[in-house]
Amino acid sequence: MVLGKFVEVGRVVKINYGPQEGKLATIVEILNDKRVLIDGPTTGVQRQVIPIRRLTLTKFNLKGATRGARTGVITKAIKKSDPFAQYAQTVAAKKVAKKALRAKLNDFDRFRVMILRKRRSALLSTQLKSLKKNTGGKAQAQAKGGNKKK
Amino acid sequence: MPAKKRTVRIGNWYKSDDEKVHFVRKRKAPRPAKLRKIVPGQVLILLAGRFQGKRVVFLKQLKSGLLLVTGPFKINGVPLKRVNSAYVIPTSTKVDVNGVNAGQVDDDYFKRTQAQRRKNEQGFWAKRGELTPEQQTAEKTRLEGKRKTQKSIDDALIAAVKKTALLKQYLGARFSIGKTTRPHELVF
Numbered sequence: 243m244v245l246g247k248f249v250e251v252g253r254v255v256k257i258n259y260g261p262q263e264g265k266l267a268t269i270v271e272i273l274n275d276k277r278v279l280i281d282g283p284t285t286g287v288q289r290q291v292i293p294i295r296r297l298t299l300t301k302f303n304l305k306g307a308t309r310g311a312r313t314g315v316i317t318k319a320i321k322k323s324d325p326f327a328q329y330a331q332t333v334a335a336k337k338v339a340k341k342a343l344r345a346k347l348n349d350f351d352r353f354r355v356m357i358l359r360k361r362r363s364a365l366l367s368t369q370l371k372s373l374k375k376n377t378g379g380k381a382q383a384q385a386k387g388g389n390k391k392k
Numbered sequence: 393m394p395a396k397k398r399t400v401r402i403g404n405w406y407k408s409d410d411e412k413v414h415f416v417r418k419r420k421a422p423r424p425a426k427l428r429k430i431v432p433g434q435v436l437i438l439l440a441g442r443f444q445g446k447r448v449v450f451l452k453q454l455k456s457g458l459l460l461v462t463g464p465f466k467i468n469g470v471p472l473k474r475v476n477s478a479y480v481i482p483t484s485t486k487v488d489v490n491g492v493n494a495g496q497v498d499d500d501y502f503k504r505t506q507a508q509r510r511k512n513e514q515g516f517w518a519k520r521g522e523l524t525p526e527q528q529t530a531e532k533t534r535l536e537g538k539r540k541t542q543k544s545i546d547d548a549l550i551a552a553v554k555k556t557a558l559l560k561q562y563l564g565a566r567f568s569i570g571k572t573t574r575p576h577e578l579v580f
Contacts, residue, residue: 349437349447349580350485353562 247299252307254325259296266326268304283317302329425457430482433489437481437567443470445566449487451494464546467563483580491548507531
């Protein structure tokens with residue numbers, strides 16, 4: 243197994259324990275084998291010392307972060323190339339966002355989601371049936387009615 | 393000597409002179425019931441009774457403290473109805489009720505009439521339950537009036553409901569909890 247993600251200055255990390263759980267930050271300085279100094283001026287993480295045990299390393303790096311850089315320098319580096327936006331494109335980040343969105347749905351939203359899912363599945367099954375028919379599968383003449391609801 | 397016909401029902405408790413009354417209600421008139429943050433036009437979920445799970449539109453709070461709601465009737469079968477706010481979940485969905493006039497509906501609208509109370513009399517009192525022709529026509533006009541009020545309120549409401557997509561179907565559906573739903577985590 244090749245070691246890909248290193249604990250290094252500039253590594254983008256996700257905090258997975260504590261009051262800042264779920265937020266991203268950058269490693270600014272490595273103190274010892276167990277603690278690092280992190281900073282996340284654009285993500286709402288105050289500059290702080292945190293045990294590595296509370297972090298998950300991501301595969302992104304902040305370019306231009308130097309050892310012990312002050313918050314202002316970090317902010318400037320983020321403005322130039324934003325690794326946090328890149329992280330938001332990953333599948334893992336999208337899953338988290340989806341979960342948060344689902345938790346916020348109100349009763350009417352949940353109803354709409356249910357109806358739309360049913361419509362989508364009806365459309366899919368029509369497509370599937372027509373595909374089966376074309377490839378000489380079962381000769382089903384009736385395609386399932388699409389959406390009859392308004 | 394013939395037994396005297398009893399006209400007053402005999403009880404089995406006679407108050408003594410020195411009986412202490414422990415709770416004297418000082419306030420004679422009932423206090424108007426406080427309303428949670430429920431706004432006219434808000435969709436509520438009924439939690440009890442024949443229409444439990446139905447989503448209805450809140451119109452106004454009556455003087456008795458009960459909430460006046462309507463289905464609308466054409467959409468989900470719930471007529472103009474009084475509902476206790478404790479047995480209701482307010483959702484954050486709102487319908488525009490600017491064109492709806494529920495002013496003439498109050499607690500008296502729901503009061504039972506003499507004819508209604510006597511309707512199901514059986515046995516000895518059966519004769520009392522039969523309506524005279526005047527009473528029958530009175531009932532008819534009363535029900536006609538109720539249908540008219542229901543219609544006038546509902547028509548304005550349904551026009552507003554139709555403006556939002558799927559809102560009509562939403563009001564027609566019942567709310568229910570499945571195996572995996574966590575009510576304490578649901579946002580309404």
